[in-house]
Amino acid sequence: EDQVTQSPEALRLQEGESSSLNCSYTVSGLRGLFWYRQDPGKGPEFLFTLYSAGEEKEKERLKATLTKKESFLHITAPKPEDSATYLCAVRETSGSRLTFGEGTQLTVNP
Amino acid sequence: NAGVTQTPKFQVLKTGQSMTLQCAQDMNHEYMSWYRQDPGMGLRLIHYSVGAGITDQGEVPNGYNVSRSTTEDFPLRLLSAAPSQTSVYFCASSPTTGVSGPLHFGNGTRLTVT
Numbered sequence: 001e002d003q004v005t006q007s008p009e010a011l012r013l014q015e016g017e018s019s020s021l022n023c024s025y026t027v028s029g030l031r032g033l034f035w036y037r038q039d040p041g042k043g044p045e046f047l048f049t050l051y052s053a054g055e056e057k058e059k060e061r062l063k064a065t066l067t068k069k070e071s072f073l074h075i076t077a078p079k080p081e082d083s084a085t086y087l088c089a090v091r092e093t094s095g096s097r098l099t100f101g102e103g104t105q106l107t108v109n110p
Numbered sequence: 111n112a113g114v115t116q117t118p119k120f121q122v123l124k125t126g127q128s129m130t131l132q133c134a135q136d137m138n139h140e141y142m143s144w145y146r147q148d149p150g151m152g153l154r155l156i157h158y159s160v161g162a163g164i165t166d167q168g169e170v171p172n173g174y175n176v177s178r179s180t181t182e183d184f185p186l187r188l189l190s191a192a193p194s195q196t197s198v199y200f201c202a203s204s205p206t207t208g209v210s211g212p213l214h215f216g217n218g219t220r221l222t223v224t
Binding site for chain 1: 150151152153155158168169200202212213214215216217218
């Protein structure tokens with residue numbers, strides 16, 4: 001059974017304090033790993049797709065990386081507007097279903 | 111473009127009542143799906159559709175029905191609501207069959223069953 005575990009559950013940072021969120025996964029074969037951002041009262045918003053180990057994607061202060069067992073979402077010099085819940089999801093090669101993690105709730109204080 | 115539109119935003123039902131959650135997308139996406147989001151559980155797939163006239167079950171389909179008569183609309187029906195169906199429901203669409211493309215989500219319907 002596919003499993004996706006995100007850590008930490010919650011993270012508080014000061015503005016400018018860089019850190020990383022972790023997504024570890026167990027699938028028989030990875031077809032894609034997705035990162036989403038979710039603001040309170042809103043639906044998840046797509047950030048990145050990673051397909052193979054070693055791949056990296058960047059967008060503003062966010063950088064996502066992928067290994068064979070986990071993905072990291074690095075946040076460099078975060079701002080208060082980066083506060084949100086970040087969700088990770090995986091799709092295995094033999095299925096069409098996304099398996100989501102429970103998310104990391106990030107708070108960036110000014 | 112409105113993207114994915116869900117109505118209503120909030121709904122309170124009594125046990126045993128029925129209702130339909132509406133979902134419409136204006137992006138001409140073939141793939142549409144319904145998820146529920148519960149604390150400590152992550153998003154779980156209820157039903158999905160890869161095109162008009164085609165639907166299939168996801169991870170947690172019991173108690174829910176769907177149909178897809180047009181590309182744009184994908185309503186979710188609760189035939190006899192139960193307190194265990196209290197959740198936030200998200201509709202999502204994708205331009206592909208959902209296998210490799212990212213999902214575009216609506217802003218959700220918060221349902222409470224008393």
